[in-house]
Amino acid sequence: MVEARTATYQYEPDFAARQSILWSIAWLVGGVTITLVAAVVTMRPSLTQGHGFLSPALLVAASHTAIVFGWLATVGFAAIFALLPRIGEVQLHNEVLGATTTLAWSFVLTVGILFVLVGFDQGRPFAELPAGADLALALILVMVLYNAGVTVVRRREKTLYVSGWFLLAAALVAPLIYIIGNLPVFTGYVDVIVNGFYINALEMLWLLAIGLGIAHYVIPVETGNGLHSVTLARATFWSLFFAGGWAGARIYSFGALPAYVKTIAVAMTFVLLLPVWSAAANLFATARGRWELATRSYGLRFASTGLGLAVAWIGLEALSAVPAISRYVGLTVWGDGLRFLAIFGVFSSFGFALIYHAYPLMVGREWYSRSAASFHFWATLAGVGLGTVSMLATGAAQSALTSSGQAPRGGTVVDALHVVTVLAFAIIAVAQYALAYNAMRTSRSGAYVDLIARSPAAARSW
């Protein structure tokens, strides 16, 4: 057997991952701030009257981009750069390239968001950035894939652990999904289908895959238990990639699309219960007997919370895909509520799990403040819960108004619920400021970490 080549790069291990985590926190803070401002301006458009670049819709587009492609994508890069080397027992192929890709990604995103705010909006949900920025971002995703791929090829541990499957597959499909979703060449109903595919694939094949990759690493390592079942993990992985690309049309089930496309989408949305529920069962079984650790391990706490929220989210997605329900809640804020739960609840929780687990190892210090970490956890959970309930209720109220022949945009109930949604965004924003403060103080003042006690060996014990 040919001996695996080790990385030859001189930069210190985790340089790229650490930079990516810091960028992701910066995007998180910026993103929640823009999201809060967007929610307030949507409620009171007169606040920015006369300033077209601060109109509610453009602010919402900017907030979508900052949260999904700023925070979530960047923390995804951090997961790839941090966990693949640990699983493969080798340093990241090129730390400098990794850090540069994250830096370039953030620069292009910032420029792209500014262009959106001055009117270069492409007019597609989650694909608002101008074409030039899309091209640059797609190239950066290819560079991330290259770095991840070469790292895996050079690994010392030949059997790739479960997390590696998810992270590598996510890195592989990310450029493909991004290019298809942002190509401005489709027209009419095909454009609708492509956008549905894109949003769904973004959630299922990219962000959820990254999240499950994180969860399958953090939970075994933090609990010290080996993964409960590799067979079940295999079922999770293949069912996710089998069904994940087919369910996009459910997002536009209220639109004029071929009936069979809608039918496939509804059926596949139900199939998607399998990967999420099987992952939850597998990882909760993995942590059995060690739940007391969740009181002091915020990585474990956020990873298991992410799984719990994922179970609820995918159940609601399946329920909402049923034609009778979809007809009722379609064209309302209900869909936004589901996406809010996925983005701020599920995917963000997995991102926080990575940060709480890996950041101390990267800076060699324990978290500075347990109180700030605890506040971050509970405030985020409260904000996600409140926001999800208020948005779903708004959607139901809008639908009731529409059914009775009234305009769905106003009314006392809808306005009151919008205030609750703004409150939820405010709580979430304050929670993320606490995380940023804690991370900043940790790098300077946290107690030194016991690296031996936090060996990743447990993750490979299967």
Added chain:
Amino acid sequence: MKLRADRRIGLLLGGVLLLTFAAIGATIALPASDASLATKPKTLSAAEARGLRIYRAEGCWFCAATTQKAKGRSQSSLSTSTYAGRSPSFLGIERSGPDLANPTTATKSALVKYLRKQHGKVPSFGYLSDKDLNALATFLLSLH
């Protein structure tokens, strides 16, 4: 227990790519090649095309509806011809804004006047030039 798929990364990634392309083929390529669904797009005048660009640039598409033909549960009445030739389609994912395909204001001058001021959660577009406001109104009136 170590299966081949875990060690042979090419097999793993090949499987993922195969499944992704199968999904793209079945849910995008197949309906895209369905000739029975293809409809001739409506040709826009210069003013309507300018209005469409403003509609997109100002983010109107995010909240407002251009395809919802009537109040109530009307989406089943949509057909693929509703957004034929449009890129982007502006179907959107949320409908918290007004139904622009059925404006209560039916004349261009009245619509321009309406757009200049804020109405509830619909912001004022008074910062746009007269030419742009007229183009936007022309586009909106072309929807119904």
